[in-house]
Amino acid sequence: MPKPMAIQIDLSAINQLTEIVIRAGDLKASQAVQHLIQRYEPDDRYEPMIYGLSTVFRQGASLDQLAKIYTFPNKKLSVSFINALINELAQVQHGLILYVTPTARIADHHTLAITYQGLPLVSLRGYSKSHFTPGFSWAKKGFPNKLLLYPWRKP
Amino acid sequence: MESKRISADFMRLDSLPGIGDVIYLGATWRHPEYAEWENEIVTLVEEGELEAEARLIRYPIEGDEQWYGVLVSPIRDIYTETVAS
Helix, strand or coil: CCCCCCEECCHHHCCCCCCEEEEECCCCECCHHHHHHHHCEEECCCCCCEEEEEEECCCCCCHHHHHHHCCCCCCCEEEEEHHHHHHHHHHCCEEEEEEECCCCCCCCEEEEEEEECCEECCCCHHHCHHHCECCECHHHHHHHHHCEEECCCCC | CCCCEEECCHHHEEEECCCEEEEEEEECCCCHHHHHHCCCEEEEEECCCEEEEEEEEEEEECCEEEEEEEECCCCEECCCCCECC
């Protein structure tokens, strides 16, 4: 049976200023950059295969709503407005794609892929902390620093 | 003996029919080294965040074999608040 093609969210059709994407865990933690690089993984449930980070996105949903719907075991959630991510990546000539990749437990699971010259990156391995340059400050200045941390804790 | 520690993304917590709670660990072609611990109990670790014991299994999805960790322990919170400088 042929694998399905992963559907992309049309980011031009959503309100990028208010829509958010979240990821379980603390992206301000000291090892967060390394974790993001490691967690940027392929998902071969789809054809062509996609690569990216596990995130949660639901159009119109607030952080509170998502935190209640999905009981992540992590103590903290990390969140960013779509607009902030797009702008941050654009500053370093990168872009993003949000694929719809639901799982049995997380219906709003999406895979966040980073693009360069219009093509999705298959790995962030080249973006290790020691290789950060002014041309790619996303991981250092973008994700960990500009993502707002929501002090949500397990009840 | 301490079990093998495998780095995992707990955002990939999922459920498989007839098996239960699992964490997706990637395609078998991507991690051939896991075969050494197939059907054994390993410790899945999200560094600085979470860990849990799981039985490492292969499971076919869309015709391809994938690695999953079937949770056999509660997920433990190992979070320590450290902020990048």
